Amino acid sequence: EIVLTQSPGTLxxxxxxxxxxxxxxxxxxxxxxxxxxxxxPGQAPRLLIYGASxxxxxxxxxxxxxxxxxxxxxxxxxxxxxxxxxxxxQQYGSSxxxxxGGGTKVEI
Amino acid sequence: xxxxxxxxxxxVKPTQTLTLTCTISGFSLSTSGMRVCWIRQxxxxxxxxxxxxDWDDVKFYSASLKTRLTISKDTSKNQxxxxxxxxxxxxxxxxxxxxxxxxxxxxxWYFDPWGQGTLVTVSS
Numbered sequence: 001e002i003v004l005t006q007s008p009g010t011l012x013x014x015x016x017x018x019x020x021x022x023x024x025x026x027x028x029x030x031x032x033x034x035x036x037x038x039x040x041p042g043q044a045p046r047l048l049i050y051g052a053s054x055x056x057x058x059x060x061x062x063x064x065x066x067x068x069x070x071x072x073x074x075x076x077x078x079x080x081x082x083x084x085x086x087x088x089x090q091q092y093g094s095s096x097x098x099x100x101g102g103g104t105k106v107e108i
Numbered sequence: 109x110x111x112x113x114x115x116x117x118x119x120v121k122p123t124q125t126l127t128l129t130c131t132i133s134g135f136s137l138s139t140s141g142m143r144v145c146w147i148r149q150x151x152x153x154x155x156x157x158x159x160x161x162d163w164d165d166v167k168f169y170s171a172s173l174k175t176r177l178t179i180s181k182d183t184s185k186n187q188x189x190x191x192x193x194x195x196x197x198x199x200x201x202x203x204x205x206x207x208x209x210x211x212x213x214x215x216x217w218y219f220d221p222w223g224q225g226t227l228v229t230v231s232s
Contacts, residue, residue: 001171035218044204044222045155051216088155092208092217097170100147100155 002026004089004101011106019076021104023089028069033092036065036074039103040085048087049074076106084108110134112144112205112223119229120195126228130188130205138183139163143208145219146179146190148201156201160208161188197230 003026013019023034031052037045047056049065052072062077076083089101116128128146135142146158159179160168169177178191188205203226206219 032214032216035216037219044206044225045219046222047218047220050211050218050220051214054214054216056218056220090155090219097168098157100157102154 001097002029002091002093002099004091004099006087006089006101006104008104009102011104012108013079013106014108015079015081017079019074019079019083019106021074021076021087021106023067023072023074023101025070025072025091029091029093031068031072034065034067034072035090035092037088037090038083038085039088045088079106110207110221112207112221114203114205114223114226116203116226116228118227119231121232122196122230124195126190126192126195126199128190128192128203128205128226128228130190130223132186132188132207135207136183137163137181137186137188141210143210144181144188145206145208146188147204147206147219147222148199149204149225150198150201153201155204158192158203159190195230200228200230202227 005024007022034052036049039045053065064075066073086103086105088103092098111133113131142163145160149155161179176193181188206222210217
């Protein structure tokens with residue numbers, strides 16, 4: 001089973017700053033199977049990025065994803081107040097199981 | 109508009125069996141390529157994938173919970189049902205259903221959309 005490790009656990013930043021979130025896989029994965037989600041308190045996760053770098057419908061361009069192999073990154077270029085949330089990476093292999101990372105909390 | 113909505117008991121006792129229902133609108137479970145998963149999240153913790161069912165009734169389970177889980181679908185009602193036996197307080201979590209989508213252009217797989225989730229507390 002592929003384990004995803006996200007770092008840092010918590011990122012303390014101010015609005016307008018750049019956020020860089022890391023997701024490291026225990027073995028190489030095809031980037032088309034790497035997704036990122038945003039979750040706000042009391043809400044379900046929302047798809048941000050799929051295929052490692054493709055923004056989902058309606059996601060602002062300040063969100064970008066990159067990476068390949070075992071190392072993937074979610075970047076928020078300029079934090080808006082509504083971006084303070086928990087972010088999860090997720091991988092889907094050629095067959096289950098799929099797995100989620102432990103999450104990174106972006107806080108003010 | 110595609111929506112999913114979870115329903116089930118908010119409180120179950122230890123050793124009981126939990127039954128959750130995911131009611132789907134905006135797509136049919138019988139349509140080729142449709143896949144629905146259950147995912148849970150203990151309070152303050154990360155997401156955990158539980159099970160998946162496909163349009164052709166193929167099923168997959170989390171290895172660690174396989175012996176306790178059963179996923180099924182009722183295409184006439186457009187519902188997916190998850191049962192989990194022998195519930196324990198550590199199973200207290202918000203349970204989500206979500207559509208597992210495969211993008212025809214990129215070959216990518218991802219969960220979209222998600223249901224709102226239902227909180228299940230296991231306590232005597």
